[in-house]
Amino acid sequence: MSVQAFADLLERLVFTPGRNAKIALMRRWFAEQPDPERGVGLAALTGELSFTTAKPSLIRDLVATRVDPVLLALSHDYVGDFAETVALIWPEREGVNAAPPTLAEVVEGLELASRAEVPALMEGWLDTLDAGGRLALIKLVTGGLRVGASARLAKTALAEWAGQDIGEIEEVWHGVAPPYLPLFRWLEGKGPRPDPKDAPVFRPLMLAHPLEAPADIAAIEANPNDWRAEWKWDGIRVQITAGPGGRRLWSRTGEDISGAFPELAESMDFHAVLDGELLVVRDGVVAPFSDLQQRLNRKVIGPKLMRDYPVAVRLYDLLLDGEEDLRALPFDTRRARLEAWAARHAPPRMEVSEMIRFASLSDLSVLRDTAREASIEGLMLKRADSPYVPGRVKGLWWKWKRAPLSVDAVLMYAQRGHGKRSSYYSDYTFGLWRTYEDGTRELVPVGKAYSGFTDQELIFLDRWVRNHTTGRFGPVREVEKSFVLEVIFDAAQLSNRHRSGVAMRFPRIARLRPDKPADEADLLETLLGMVEKRAG
Amino acid sequence: MKVTPLGLYCEPGGFHIDPSRPVDRAIISHGHADHARPGHGAVLATPDTLAIMRARFGEDRAGDSQQPLPYGQTITSNGVRITLLPAGHVLGSAQIALEWQGSRIVISGDYKRRRDPTCAGFVPLECDVFVTEATFALPVFRHPPDSHEIRRLLDSVALFPDRAHVVGAYALGKTQRIIALLREAGWDRPIYLHGAVEKLCTLYESLGVPLGALLPVPKGLKRGHPPILAGEIVIAPPSAEATPWARRLADPVTCAASGWMTVRQRAKLKGVELPLIISDHADWDELLETIGEVRAPEIWVTHGRDDALVHALSLRGIRGRALHLVGRGDEEDEGAPEAPPTGEEADAARMEPRSAH
Ligand SMILES: [Zn+2]
Ligand SMILES: [Zn+2]
Numbered sequence: 073m074s075v076q077a078f079a080d081l082l083e084r085l086v087f088t089p090g091r092n093a094k095i096a097l098m099r100r101w102f103a104e105q106p107d108p109e110r111g112v113g114l115a116a117l118t119g120e121l122s123f124t125t126a127k128p129s130l131i132r133d134l135v136a137t138r139v140d141p142v143l144l145a146l147s148h149d150y151v152g153d154f155a156e157t158v159a160l161i162w163p164e165r166e167g168v169n170a171a172p173p174t175l176a177e178v179v180e181g182l183e184l185a186s187r188a189e190v191p192a193l194m195e196g197w198l199d200t201l202d203a204g205g206r207l208a209l210i211k212l213v214t215g216g217l218r219v220g221a222s223a224r225l226a227k228t229a230l231a232e233w234a235g236q237d238i239g240e241i242e243e244v245w246h247g248v249a250p251p252y253l254p255l256f257r258w259l260e261g262k263g264p265r266p267d268p269k270d271a272p273v274f275r276p277l278m279l280a281h282p283l284e285a286p287a288d289i290a291a292i293e294a295n296p297n298d299w300r301a302e303w304k305w306d307g308i309r310v311q312i313t314a315g316p317g318g319r320r321l322w323s324r325t326g327e328d329i330s331g332a333f334p335e336l337a338e339s340m341d342f343h344a345v346l347d348g349e350l351l352v353v354r355d356g357v358v359a360p361f362s363d364l365q366q367r368l369n370r371k372v373i374g375p376k377l378m379r380d381y382p383v384a385v386r387l388y389d390l391l392l393d394g395e396e397d398l399r400a401l402p403f404d405t406r407r408a409r410l411e412a413w414a415a416r417h418a419p420p421r422m423e424v425s426e427m428i429r430f431a432s433l434s435d436l437s438v439l440r441d442t443a444r445e446a447s448i449e450g451l452m453l454k455r456a457d458s459p460y461v462p463g464r465v466k467g468l469w470w471k472w473k474r475a476p477l478s479v480d481a482v483l484m485y486a487q488r489g490h491g492k493r494s495s496y497y498s499d500y501t502f503g504l505w506r507t508y509e510d511g512t513r514e515l516v517p518v519g520k521a522y523s524g525f526t527d528q529e530l531i532f533l534d535r536w537v538r539n540h541t542t543g544r545f546g547p548v549r550e551v552e553k554s555f556v557l558e559v560i561f562d563a564a565q566l567s568n569r570h571r572s573g574v575a576m577r578f579p580r581i582a583r584l585r586p587d588k589p590a591d592e593a594d595l596l597e598t599l600l601g602m603v604e605k606r607a608g
Numbered sequence: 609m610k611v612t613p614l615g616l617y618c619e620p621g622g623f624h625i626d627p628s629r630p631v632d633r634a635i636i637s638h639g640h641a642d643h644a645r646p647g648h649g650a651v652l653a654t655p656d657t658l659a660i661m662r663a664r665f666g667e668d669r670a671g672d673s674q675q676p677l678p679y680g681q682t683i684t685s686n687g688v689r690i691t692l693l694p695a696g697h698v699l700g701s702a703q704i705a706l707e708w709q710g711s712r713i714v715i716s717g718d719y720k721r722r723r724d725p726t727c728a729g730f731v732p733l734e735c736d737v738f739v740t741e742a743t744f745a746l747p748v749f750r751h752p753p754d755s756h757e758i759r760r761l762l763d764s765v766a767l768f769p770d771r772a773h774v775v776g777a778y779a780l781g782k783t784q785r786i787i788a789l790l791r792e793a794g795w796d797r798p799i800y801l802h803g804a805v806e807k808l809c810t811l812y813e814s815l816g817v818p819l820g821a822l823l824p825v826p827k828g829l830k831r832g833h834p835p836i837l838a839g840e841i842v843i844a845p846p847s848a849e850a851t852p853w854a855r856r857l858a859d860p861v862t863c864a865a866s867g868w869m870t871v872r873q874r875a876k877l878k879g880v881e882l883p884l885i886i887s888d889h890a891d892w893d894e895l896l897e898t899i900g901e902v903r904a905p906e907i908w909v910t911h912g913r914d915d916a917l918v919h920a921l922s923l924r925g926i927r928g929r930a931l932h933l934v935g936r937g938d939e940e941d942e943g944a945p946e947a948p949p950t951g952e953e954a955d956a957a958r959m960e961p962r963s964a965h
Contacts, residue, residue: 080760086872087881090859096767139747140923146916147748151871160748160870202752203870496877527877 079208085220098229111251118223159207234259246271276462280469307351314340347389358447386425524580621688637717638701656700696730698781738904742912802844911936
């Protein structure tokens with residue numbers, strides 16, 4: 073049993089789309105691996121393992137001692153991901169017959185090693201593993217491990233394997249730590265239930281389906297009184313848990329992000345569990361998502377950062393008031409309790425997200441489409457009697473995003489993407505027609521998009537680009553001006569930094585239009601006509 | 609020897625090698641579509657390659673006259689001595705050795721060096737110029753042992769007994785090799801075939817390559833028929849899993865057997881659930897090993913990653929020259945859709961642009 077076995081599990085999880093198949097793969101891990109290996113694996117699957125001693129630069133230095141720089145560069149360019157390149161290119165040494173390390177040995181080895189000893193340790197391990205094992209090891213120790221399953225799904229697999237309720241596992245989860253020996257003892261009926269004490273627990277969030285199908289829209293139109301509407305803010309959905317056991321801010325996946333927002337932890341002087349949206353708010357005005365991004369992934373949260381990017385939470389829901397669980401109550405009841413609770417506690421940096429009154433769905437759609445502030449993504453529609461249930465239950469909550477703007481543009485240049493996409497031409501620069509006074513026309517680049525398409529469309533576009541290249545400039549290819557893309561975007565703004573004089577916000581590709589001749593793509597004036605008539 | 613738009617041309621001999629359009633006289637290295645094309649005048653190839661060409665193109669389109677030349681025998685044409693040697697790529701695949709006025713050039717065609725139970729192994733021959741392919745000429749391509757990949761497939765079949773495993777494999781060579789490797793690993797159940805790979809399996813067997821029990825994937829099932837072939841292994845051309853054909857199969861696990869599966873993102877974007885790194889082309893180590901063995905002072909690279917290979921050769925003091933032959937190397941890279949997906953398919957698969965929050 074070794075890192076190799078874990079690598080095989082990870083590899084299959086990444087490629088397996090089916091939930092049940094993923095669960096089957098993880099169940100087998102729990103059933104077949106010995107302690108402490110299975111517990112360390114569980115910690116890696118749930119994102120609870122972290123190492124600080126091995127930096128990506130260490131891997132860079134190690135591989136440089138063994139591989140010709142030109143071949144390394146060509147390979148990196150082809151593969152895209154550096155860790156994967158190293159894992160594949162690492163030259164195996166003749167005569168190495170040491171056994172590959174177990175996960176537990178890696179964890180222990182890195183804990184005990186001094187910083188100076190880590191390179192030799194890693195090098196020794198890399199020599200004993202195959203390409204898959206090397207990739208898992210590098211990703212694990214440098215913190216780039218992508219698991220093809222959420223922590224929640226890993227716990228679900230654990231629950232199914234043990235014949236235990238997932239809720240029970242969530243309850244004790246914050247009272248146990250890797251390699252979870254007491255947890256496994258309990259699940260195998262060999263020990264007592266671990267005591268979660270008062271540790272704050274994440275409760276899975278309730279999520280919404282996009283409202284798109286005409287039948288669903290018609291159903292709401294028929295009974296508008298059964299529905300409640302709120303703004304869908306463009307921030308980070310969070311759960312706030314506070315009580316005698318501690319204070320936590322959880323992301324929607326249950327990741328503890330309290331550390332990044334110390335001022336919010338300070339505001340959490342109450343005993344409750346709330347659902348809300350984390351936003352940057354200045355003088356009551358919600359800032360665009362890009363402002364909030366300034367607060368994410370920061371190592372040091374200084375006073376200047378907190379002053380420049382002040383955060384607040386708009387509260388959507390009250391799940392627990394003290395020990396009282398409100399989740400089974402209808403939305404209207406919870407909402408009334410939330411308003412009363414907020415009036416009573418008035419915690420700083422938190423306010424109840426406003427409800428939007430409406431008589432008909434068409435009222436709402438006007439509101440939705442005229443609200444062009446970047447901080448609003450659209451509307452949420454919640455059934456007045458909906459309980460708070462984990463996950464995405466159809467028919468209770470809908471997200472109704474505002475209709476994006478769209479133009480048909482001509483593909484002009486393509487560039488290879490980064491990371492996992494770097495063997496594909498996946499960044500597309502597109503243009504619209506500008507007509508001059510003498511009647512001649514010219515394509516002017518207006519934007520760049522690298523999302524919105526499906527994997528199949530990406531493969532198609534990549535091939536199209538390769539077969540229709542007319543020029544190359546470094547990583548960029550100029551292509552025949554004959555392929556039309558339908559590009560959607562949230563807003564257009566005047567810009568003197570762009571040759572076209574206009575900039576698009578969040579442009580993405582809605583569909584490929586191989587049927588449409590490039591001549592019939594949109595004019596630049598069309599885009600200029602969509603520019604926001606808003607100051608600033 | 610000249611590089612023409614049709615590929616390599618032997619001027620003194622007056623024949624082309626693997627030409628991309630019909631010519632009067634051609635030597636064909638092996639039966640893959642990027643090397644063997646219909647409609648030539650006189651064709652020289654190994655007996656097995658000629659049989660494969662007849663099976664693929666029909667008797668009348670496989671060359672007006674066909675001259676079989678078994679491995680290791682030599683004939684002379686306009687003073688050029690021609691010998692065919694095993695290339696280890698697929699059944700009948702040959703390296704083409706040409707000798708003229710005391711110097712020897714060997715054109716590898718496609719080749720690999722590891723054992724393949726369905727064809728003769730590569731025979732290195734010292735020469736003055738070695739013309740090599742470079743499909744996988746990057747040091748990241750080091751194919752694992754076949755037995756390791758077959759074990760992963762059988763392990764998955766055991767873990768998911770309620771699902772059919774569909775292995776996407778090229779009809780010529782890869783299909784039969786995977787079947788033979790499965791047999792060696794002890795899989796003696798019938799293996800199910802998509803119609804597009806059946807013909808060449810029959811041909812292989814008639815040419816003396818035993819493949820065990822093979823059955824066609826049942827056709828003409830009634831609407832509403834329960835899904836079939838749970839727990840079985842099915843072999844189909846790449847991308848067949850994306851067609852309505854696959855709907856009859858029980859919750860299929862899409863496996864693809866190709867050297868490209870080495871790079872995860874390639875596999876991921878093709879929607880493969882179980883990538884199997886099984887290639888009929890030489891990997892990086894095999895290319896360098898071969899170039900070492902043939903001891904040629906000059907290496908020509910027909911297609912693939914010539915930049916990396918030419919650089920690696922220069923580090924070893926060997927002169928490398930990239931020929932940039934076009935239209936080669938497609939056999940390993942099938943499965944990309946020919947037309948953009950329909951709007952409906954695309955909408956169903958479309959991801960939200962930013963779903964992280
Ligand atoms: Zn071939
Ligand atoms: Zn080929």
